[in-house]
Amino acid sequence: MLDTPAVPHAPQLDERALARALSARHYIGGAFVPARSGASFAVVNPATGAEIGRAALGDATDVDVAVTNADGAQKAWAKLPARKRGALVAQCAALIRAHVEELARLIALETGKALRTESRVEANTVADVLEFFGGLGSELKGESVPFAPDVLSVTVRQPLGVVGAIIPWNVPLLLMSLKIAPALVAGNSVVVKSAEEAPLTVLRICELMNRILPPGVFNMLSGYGPDCGAPLVAHPKVRKVTFTGSVEVGRIVGRAAADKLIPVTLELGGKSPMLVFADCDFEKTVMGAITSMRFTRQGQSCTAASRIYVERPIFDRFVAALAARVDAMVMGDPLDEATDIGTIISEEQHAKVSAFIAEGLATAGATGRACSRLPHDPGLAKGLFIRPHIFTGLTAASRLVREEIFGPVTVVFPFDDAEAVLAEANDSEYGLAASLWTNNLKLGMDLAHRLEAGLVQINQNLVVQANLSYGGVKSSGLGKEASLESMLEHFTHKKTIMVNYAP
Numbered sequence: 001m002l003d004t005p006a007v008p009h010a011p012q013l014d015e016r017a018l019a020r021a022l023s024a025r026h027y028i029g030g031a032f033v034p035a036r037s038g039a040s041f042a043v044v045n046p047a048t049g050a051e052i053g054r055a056a057l058g059d060a061t062d063v064d065v066a067v068t069n070a071d072g073a074q075k076a077w078a079k080l081p082a083r084k085r086g087a088l089v090a091q092c093a094a095l096i097r098a099h100v101e102e103l104a105r106l107i108a109l110e111t112g113k114a115l116r117t118e119s120r121v122e123a124n125t126v127a128d129v130l131e132f133f134g135g136l137g138s139e140l141k142g143e144s145v146p147f148a149p150d151v152l153s154v155t156v157r158q159p160l161g162v163v164g165a166i167i168p169w170n171v172p173l174l175l176m177s178l179k180i181a182p183a184l185v186a187g188n189s190v191v192v193k194s195a196e197e198a199p200l201t202v203l204r205i206c207e208l209m210n211r212i213l214p215p216g217v218f219n220m221l222s223g224y225g226p227d228c229g230a231p232l233v234a235h236p237k238v239r240k241v242t243f244t245g246s247v248e249v250g251r252i253v254g255r256a257a258a259d260k261l262i263p264v265t266l267e268l269g270g271k272s273p274m275l276v277f278a279d280c281d282f283e284k285t286v287m288g289a290i291t292s293m294r295f296t297r298q299g300q301s302c303t304a305a306s307r308i309y310v311e312r313p314i315f316d317r318f319v320a321a322l323a324a325r326v327d328a329m330v331m332g333d334p335l336d337e338a339t340d341i342g343t344i345i346s347e348e349q350h351a352k353v354s355a356f357i358a359e360g361l362a363t364a365g366a367t368g369r370a371c372s373r374l375p376h377d378p379g380l381a382k383g384l385f386i387r388p389h390i391f392t393g394l395t396a397a398s399r400l401v402r403e404e405i406f407g408p409v410t411v412v413f414p415f416d417d418a419e420a421v422l423a424e425a426n427d428s429e430y431g432l433a434a435s436l437w438t439n440n441l442k443l444g445m446d447l448a449h450r451l452e453a454g455l456v457q458i459n460q461n462l463v464v465q466a467n468l469s470y471g472g473v474k475s476s477g478l479g480k481e482a483s484l485e486s487m488l489e490h491f492t493h494k495k496t497i498m499v500n501y502a503p
């Protein structure tokens, strides 16, 4: 067990010192507390393999304490005027803004995501999301219904109670903010279960926000999924669950919510297609493929363009240009400003992604182009780096084409016909996101309407943005995040009140 120095009040740019300071604690009822069992587990820097801190090993006892605190705090929180709750959440945004550099360095250390291309961007988006939802308090409004003369019939939006939020490690700050901000503004209290691999930066955010929010409104637990996440979902006082992660666990969470008859939002995996037509702006589209594939996040994104279909006349040129661009990207120390590409999150994910690459390379007729270079720095010798791979020559039946790899691996196919490529794009268990690249907007709009995905972008492929509804169809999930709709539909219920004032 590391000794844990006091958590600094001011921004702490020494990410290693901050990781130690945040070690081995949950955040419950407005204070840091160790696990009731006293146990903790290692948090590892994936760029070196070194232990950077500990996380409290939460279990059902800790869950009960956190949920009881959240339940106790929720009623007074819900009684505050909605605009006041929003104003407090917006105030949290300003505090996060003042700590962006600190949070960016810590998340880079914890996850191996490069500081310049990923971590700093993510830390800023948390403030964006809190600002956006902070302004929506007044939108928690109802309708008046013309039921009968002398009867005033209205609907009001009410919070659900305690929200249990389970988050993953790939974009933990952003994905957490998309859950807690609307939940809190709507008058719920929250208990977050962080991801095993990335518990520290979200804990810092929780502590920062607790300087502004009343105690018990925002609580955080760390621990393993089955031991800490499952009891959170099952706790009788948790009245809503929101989850981002794998399809497999999404099904488990969905079943547990069904047993309790509580609403659930699920944001799961993807195998997002990118359709490139010969009339596209070539250079912009090649750069777009790099963004779409999230190569700077090592492809660890549920919206990664992991299937790219290119119209045959430009297929060879496109693959060559994409490979050349990715080849020029710098893989290295996530905390180095020169680095474009950092590491995979964990040994487990490294092994999984490596197995997909090996399978692709062993497939007869397939070509896998390995791009960029592993870093030379001996200090990074144990780092979980994987060279980005661009595959061609696979068949649609390949596991690399059908399954979510969640690594820097994309497959590229030529196509001849818009209808045929649409059918191929839709031939997937998933339906999270898609992009298409063409200057023929008539064609683009037609295909956009027919692609089976929750989010379709033409001639761009941005990450989730506050104010745009985000969520998948098919096995990619249930429900929407990031928008006003997500707050109203997923974190409130509509109550009808009737007043008879007939004389």
Ligand code: NAI
Pocket (backbone or CB within 6 Å): 166, 167, 168, 169, 170, 193, 194, 195, 196, 223, 224, 225, 226, 228, 229, 230, 233, 244, 245, 246, 247, 249, 250, 252, 253, 267, 268, 269, 270, 301, 302, 349, 404, 405, 406
């Ligand atoms: P996971 O789904 O196991 O973990 C996500 C979260 O769920 C973590 O906080 C974990 O502790 C929790 N969890 C696990 N089992 C649970 C249970 N029985 N009850 C309640 N909570 C539970 O994902 P993992 O293992 O980190 O990654 C595996 C694959 O999942 C990835 O390769 C990727 O394909 C996909 N994934 C998708 C994400 C997305 O953004 N949609 C994010 C992370 C992973």
Ligand code: MG
Pocket (backbone or CB within 6 Å): 246, 249
């Ligand atoms: Mg798992």
